[in-house]
Amino acid sequence: MALESKKNYGISTTSVHGGEAHQKALDSITDPIVMASTYTFSDTQSVIDYIEQKQKRGEYGRYGNPNEAVVERKLAALEGGEDAVLFSSGMSAIVGVIMSKLSAGDEVVFFDECYHRSREFCSKHMSRFGVVTRQVEACNYEAMEAAITPNTKLLVSESPTNPHLSVVDLNRFAEIGRRNNVETLIDATLATPYNVKPLDFGVDYVLHSATKYLAGHNDLLAGVIVGRESKLSDIRYLRGILGSINSAHNCYLLQRGLKTFDVRMQRHNANGQAVAEFLESHARVSKVYYPGLASHDYHEIAARQMRGYGGLITFELADADWRETANVVDRCQIPKIGPSLGGVESLIEQPLVMSYYELPEDERLSYGIRDNMIRMAIGIEDTDDIILDLKQALEG
Numbered sequence: 001m002a003l004e005s006k007k008n009y010g011i012s013t014t015s016v017h018g019g020e021a022h023q024k025a026l027d028s029i030t031d032p033i034v035m036a037s038t039y040t041f042s043d044t045q046s047v048i049d050y051i052e053q054k055q056k057r058g059e060y061g062r063y064g065n066p067n068e069a070v071v072e073r074k075l076a077a078l079e080g081g082e083d084a085v086l087f088s089s090g091m092s093a094i095v096g097v098i099m100s101k102l103s104a105g106d107e108v109v110f111f112d113e114c115y116h117r118s119r120e121f122c123s124k125h126m127s128r129f130g131v132v133t134r135q136v137e138a139c140n141y142e143a144m145e146a147a148i149t150p151n152t153k154l155l156v157s158e159s160p161t162n163p164h165l166s167v168v169d170l171n172r173f174a175e176i177g178r179r180n181n182v183e184t185l186i187d188a189t190l191a192t193p194y195n196v197k198p199l200d201f202g203v204d205y206v207l208h209s210a211t212k213y214l215a216g217h218n219d220l221l222a223g224v225i226v227g228r229e230s231k232l233s234d235i236r237y238l239r240g241i242l243g244s245i246n247s248a249h250n251c252y253l254l255q256r257g258l259k260t261f262d263v264r265m266q267r268h269n270a271n272g273q274a275v276a277e278f279l280e281s282h283a284r285v286s287k288v289y290y291p292g293l294a295s296h297d298y299h300e301i302a303a304r305q306m307r308g309y310g311g312l313i314t315f316e317l318a319d320a321d322w323r324e325t326a327n328v329v330d331r332c333q334i335p336k337i338g339p340s341l342g343g344v345e346s347l348i349e350q351p352l353v354m355s356y357y358e359l360p361e362d363e364r365l366s367y368g369i370r371d372n373m374i375r376m377a378i379g380i381e382d383t384d385d386i387i388l389d390l391k392q393a394l395e396g
């Protein structure tokens, strides 16, 4: 029997045991990795029973695999949702939801601080299929409500946003959706279910790039969408057509990564807070974006709705051009230069170079990506080592 159906266990017990059978195949303590592209039937009646949904089992690998089923149950349990659909990346999860839920003439409203590929997919690609994307200023609830038309099908936001760490008031966001009969989606990749569970606030869908904190080891790509089973069934069906599924081995790695989710998040939260406080106190730093700081624009709402603030910190240097900013990045010895976040290894990057290099300057600045900006994804290394390294990089 799956653990979560018996009792409401804590987040660490759920990370370790959630979604897993108590006694597994071959008496193995871990779930065996099932390397099968197809699943066989003992006779024709079994095929008919499967088609008539009298029997839950595997059919063909593009529609799912046993390792995926376990990790989906674990993720649904962690998020407090009925069901979870796993995708081969966070982006394929976003594509899966948008393509399932919107048709030509429908509209989606985004808060404008968002993962740049999500924005690009909607504005450049869904537009080719007649779906209209409206963007409004992040956390401007009046603007979001004003952008809703009779054709609006979905409201989308991240919380916290990347890279400015703005925090959406989830009660208000969900309420706008309910009042206007429009579904709501929160990309909570930066928060994780350790720090906030958007479904508890009445949001319809929570989405994660599981590549980040959920997997946690910078060694795989995956995405997940969690919500009510009745709302996810068409998304799961479309995924079977799109084919954006994870291999059994990838699912196993995600399941393994999730075992330490609780202890990793405690460390990410503690390191994030300590490093943010250090940066804020440093003379070379002019601004720090981190929801755990009292100076952050969204600290109050973050403190009310989140348990901790994660490991992502964005900061700006005082009187530095892009080259001097790059020099600080280059002097760091512990964090490696790279995109992504949420893994045990700390990463650092200059958003101007890493994600926005090819964008015209005025468009980049309109997204608040300045030349002197650095984004750091704090890993689980020792706090003092990270701070000492940043200190030498800032003062070098």
Ligand SMILES: *Cc1c(COP(=O)(O)O)cnc(C)c1O
Residues within 6 Å of the ligand: 089, 090, 091, 092, 115, 158, 162, 187, 189, 190, 209, 210, 211, 212, 221, 222, 223
């Ligand atoms: C990384 C990321 C994505 C995309 O996820 P992939 O797994 O890289 O496809 C989407 N949203 C946020 C907030 C992210 O950080």
